[in-house]
Amino acid sequence: MKESKLTLFIILLLLFSCEKSKENNREQEVSSNQEENILFKSDFTKTLDLNTWKVEMDSTSKSAVYTDNEKLILDTEGGVTVWLDMELEGDYEITYTRKVVLDSGKNDRLSDLNQFWAASDPTEIGMFMRSGKFESYDDMHLYYVGFGGNYNSTTRFRKYYQGEKPVLGEFLEAPYLLEANHDYEIKTICKNGKVSFWVDDVLFFEYEDPDPLEKGYFGFRSTWSRHEIGDLVVRKLLPNA
Structure with a gap:
């Protein structure tokens, strides 16, 4: 009788180990697939590479764009766009962290955590x-x-197209306005002609575009403020994602 119980215990232990191994393999497979689907990522540990990033800045002596302490810093008195020089198309997701710093900096102002995406230039410029x-x-x-x-x-939220830039969504009060010195998790998704913008896992805007912008460039945008940006990941989305 004792041998039968021992045998049953061993069989159950082996079955549990087998299932645990399968689960771990599935987790490793998902992790591997996620890594394979990454189109670009940066933790901003290195000096800003101007071959990868294109800075358009309404230059003043009080403005600067640089990396420091694993962050991309936009510290500007005027307007600035920092473009990732990689044309994106198809279905993809962009995630990053971002904070509007309000302290004693010369350009500190609680405003304008902005971005462009799917951008292209139809002009000769x-x-x-x-x-x-x-x-x-x-x-x-x-x-x-x-x-x-x-x-x-x-x-x-706007779409710029053929000289028009209608407001497609708008909020005028909290919780859809900024908090100073808060580390926001920003996520943008382009999938099957639909675009969405998320903040701390809260959906701010979603738009199913009848004439979607199918490819273009992503850029951090701001004006007169100081921002710290980190952990950028651009990931290709699979059809079943």
């Missing part, structure tokens, strides 16, 4: 040739979110 002034992008094709714009009084 060409990509990465703008002044950094906000109005210089009016004739481009792109999606835009201005999180906490206009002195942190508005959060808006």
Whole structure:
């Protein structure tokens, strides 16, 4: 009788070990697939590579874009766009962390955690040739979110196309406005013609575009403020993701 119980215990232990091994293999497979699907990532540990990043800045002596302490720093008195020089197309996801710093910096102001994506230039000017002034992008094709714009009084989503830039979504009050010195987790998804913008896993905007912008460039955007950006990952989305 004791031998039968011992045998049953061994069989159950072996079955449990087998299932645990399968589970671990599945986790490793998912992790491996996620790594394979990464198109670009940066933790900003190195000096800003101007072959990878294109900076358009309304330059003043009080403005600077640089890396420090594993962060991309946008510390500017005027407008700035920092483009990733990689054209993205198809279905993809962009994630990063970002904080609007409010302390004793010369440019500190709680405003304008912004971004462009799926951006292209239909004019003869060409990509990465703008002044950094906000109005210089009016004739481009792109999606835009201005999180906490206009002195942190508005959060808006727009599509720029053929000289038009209608507001497709807008919030005017908390919790859709900025908090100072908060580490936001920002996620942008382009999938099957639908775009969405998430903040700390909360959906801010979603738009199923009847005429989607199918490829283009991603850029961090801001004006007159100081931002710390980290842990950027651009990942290709699989059909069943």
